Amino acid sequence: MLLLTLGVALWWAAHLFKRVAPEARANMGDKGKGLVALALAVSILMMIFGYRMADGAFFWGRHPATVGINNLLMIAAIFFTSPGPRKGALFYRMRHPMLTGFLLWAIAHLLVNGDTPSFILFGGLGLWAIVEMIVINRAVPAWTPPAKGSIAKDAIFLVASLVLLGVIGMIHTWLGYPTFG
Numbered sequence: 001m002l003l004l005t006l007g008v009a010l011w012w013a014a015h016l017f018k019r020v021a022p023e024a025r026a027n028m029g030d031k032g033k034g035l036v037a038l039a040l041a042v043s044i045l046m047m048i049f050g051y052r053m054a055d056g057a058f059f060w061g062r063h064p065a066t067v068g069i070n071n072l073l074m075i076a077a078i079f080f081t082s083p084g085p086r087k088g089a090l091f092y093r094m095r096h097p098m099l100t101g102f103l104l105w106a107i108a109h110l111l112v113n114g115d116t117p118s119f120i121l122f123g124g125l126g127l128w129a130i131v132e133m134i135v136i137n138r139a140v141p142a143w144t145p146p147a148k149g150s151i152a153k154d155a156i157f158l159v160a161s162l163v164l165l166g167v168i169g170m171i172h173t174w175l176g177y178p179t180f181g
Contacts, residue, residue, distance in 0.1 A: 004050025004117060008124035010043035015128065019135045047121060056116025066111040067181045071165070073108035077101040078164050084157030087149040095143055096133045103129040 014036050018025045025032055080101030085091035094100065106126030110118060169179035 001050070001054045001056065001117065001120065003046050004054050004120055005124075007043045007046025007048075007050050008120060008128075010039055010046060011125065012128050012131075014039035014043060015132060016135065019139055051117050051121050054117035054120070058115045060114030062112045064181060067179075070108045070112045071169075071180065073104050073111070074165055074168075075158075075161055077104035077108060078161040078168075079158055080104065082157045082161060084154055084161070086146050088154035088157065089149050089151045090154050092148050093145045095145070096136070099129045099133050102126075 017036065028035065078101065079085070080091070080094075080097045085094050085097035091097060103126050106122040106129065109122040110126070113122065172179045
């Protein structure tokens with residue numbers, strides 16, 4: 001469980017470094033981007049291996065209702081992390097669509113994974129998304145939404161989100177985590 005916890009902590013640190021220590025990050029210049037990317041890659045590997053090795057208390061599991069809700073939330077999560085909200089007409093005024101999608105992803109996974117390692121992984125990353133939104137809003141309070149796009153772009157990204165959910169579901173099933181019940 002330690003590897004998982006350290007992976008989540010490194011994810012937080014790498015993402016918040018720019019906001020918490022802007023001078024230190026600026027002094028690193030362009031090589032700082034590579035170091036942050038490396039830290040994020042290492043954190044993802046730590047979370048993957050840490051989650052697979054972790055053992056903990058089990059509180060709830062998959063249920064047909066939670067699987068259905070999970071899949072609906074995942075469609076929204078994928079859509080919000082796509083360029084759709086910025087390019088379309090429905091959500092173009094949303095300030096943090098990607099972080100909102102990430103939060104929805106975490107909530108969806110907690111609905112079907114009620115064990116301690118899942119609380120650390122998905123709960124920790126969901127909490128990070130909330131903190132990141134707060135930190136960004138405080139650091140840059142003035143924000144102008146992008147120009148309103150077309151509803152056709154929303155439809156295109158929704159269809160792409162459905163296709164991507166199918167692909168993600170197949171990969172999850174292949175890895176032994178059936179997604180669609």
